Amino acid sequence: MIIPHKGPLNEEQLAEVSSIAAEFNCTIRPIQGAEMSVYAIIGDETSQLLVTRIEGLPYVNRVDRIQVPYKVLAKENVHGQPRMILGGKELGKDFVVIAGHCAIDPKNPNLFYETAQAVKEAGADALRGGVWKPRTSPYSYQGDAKALEILVEARARTGLQIVTEVMEYDEVKLCIDAKVDVLQVGARNALNYRLLTQIGQLTAGTGMHVLLKRSIHMGPVDEFILAAEYIAGSGNSNVMLCPRGTLPTMNGYRNHPDESITQLLKERTWAPVVVDPSHSVGKAKYVPRAALAAAAYGADGVIIETHCHPVQGTGDDPKQSILPMVLTKLIPELRLIAESAHKFAV
Numbered sequence: 001m002i003i004p005h006k007g008p009l010n011e012e013q014l015a016e017v018s019s020i021a022a023e024f025n026c027t028i029r030p031i032q033g034a035e036m037s038v039y040a041i042i043g044d045e046t047s048q049l050l051v052t053r054i055e056g057l058p059y060v061n062r063v064d065r066i067q068v069p070y071k072v073l074a075k076e077n078v079h080g081q082p083r084m085i086l087g088g089k090e091l092g093k094d095f096v097v098i099a100g101h102c103a104i105d106p107k108n109p110n111l112f113y114e115t116a117q118a119v120k121e122a123g124a125d126a127l128r129g130g131v132w133k134p135r136t137s138p139y140s141y142q143g144d145a146k147a148l149e150i151l152v153e154a155r156a157r158t159g160l161q162i163v164t165e166v167m168e169y170d171e172v173k174l175c176i177d178a179k180v181d182v183l184q185v186g187a188r189n190a191l192n193y194r195l196l197t198q199i200g201q202l203t204a205g206t207g208m209h210v211l212l213k214r215s216i217h218m219g220p221v222d223e224f225i226l227a228a229e230y231i232a233g234s235g236n237s238n239v240m241l242c243p244r245g246t247l248p249t250m251n252g253y254r255n256h257p258d259e260s261i262t263q264l265l266k267e268r269t270w271a272p273v274v275v276d277p278s279h280s281v282g283k284a285k286y287v288p289r290a291a292l293a294a295a296a297y298g299a300d301g302v303i304i305e306t307h308c309h310p311v312q313g314t315g316d317d318p319k320q321s322i323l324p325m326v327l328t329k330l331i332p333e334l335r336l337i338a339e340s341a342h343k344f345a346v
């Protein structure tokens with residue numbers, strides 16, 4: 001249940017609503033939408049008495065029942081939708097492209113600066129660069145906090161907003177201090193509900209965006225949206241959903257491409273969908289068409305591993321990184337397809 005309200009409730013009103021909710025073991029979560037304030041009643045809010053009591057308050061004009069289990073991110077909660085801007089573009093309205101390295105090699109900053117400049121010239125809207133890496137083997141390169149300085153320097157040099165993955169509390173804190181623009185939660189941590197909650201709490205009110213990858217183990221669409229709801233419900237509604245392939249079933253792609261889930265997600269939530277074709281198909285030559293498919297399914301953007309010298313540098317995914325010149329050719333086509341897809345919105 002949500003209470004959409006023209007402006008914020010005053011202190012007394014909020015205390016009154018909260019105390020009624022508490023009688024029913026519920027809490028109130030204020031959400032600042034682009035145009036309205038929304039108060040979500042979190043908990044088992046099915047009691048008719050609770051609805052009647054809240055509806056009876058003189059300053060409450062309406063109460064909306066949300067039928068789906070995610071309250072903040074539900075499509076019906078239109079008033080709770082924040083305006084999310086990346087690289088000067090509004091997510092949901094303009095197609096955005098995030099590009100850059102899988103990992104930043106702290107021993108070779110110039111490699112990253114070169115790619116950062118090249119993706120900017122190719123027309124990318126934001127820059128990705130892995131500082132800490134979740135690696136399958138404990139003996140592979142695990143990342144290095146020093147790379148965060150390189151990422152921040154690349155932002156200063158190019159003006160591109162920056163995206164990096166966090167795996168634990170301390171990394172989140174360091175990224176907040178560095179004013180990273182988008183925190184990425186990877187496929188491995190997409191089911192780490194404690195971390196998702198911490199991220200929502202720690203980044204509440206910072207304006208930071210969170211890009212949540214889909215776990216390879218996730219099944220029904222709602223499971224993914226509910227994972228994102230952990231972040232949104234604990235304080236930060238600026239969440240993007242990122243399908244990146246699930247458990248591999250095809251002999252040829254790294255994972256099972258899941259960009260088609262985009263139109264199902266967009267039917268149920270207002271959260272923007274930014275697809276990762278790189279980890280999905282896992283080979284550079286397959287990435288452009290997978291990205292175009294994502295745009296055709298109505299994605300709001302893509303995140304693509306791009307590298308000037310894919311075989312150089314530590315900890316990168318050389319097989320799946322495309323060259324900046326491919327990105328240059330791809331970006332205008334993505335925008336065209338995204339525009340066509342809008343004509344067939346579900």
Ligand code: PEP
Binds near residue numbers: 130186244
């Ligand atoms: C990545 O983006 O480099 C990454 C490790 O992604 P995922 O969590 O989707 O595997």
Ligand code: MN
Binds near residue numbers: 103305317
């Ligand atoms: Mn990668």
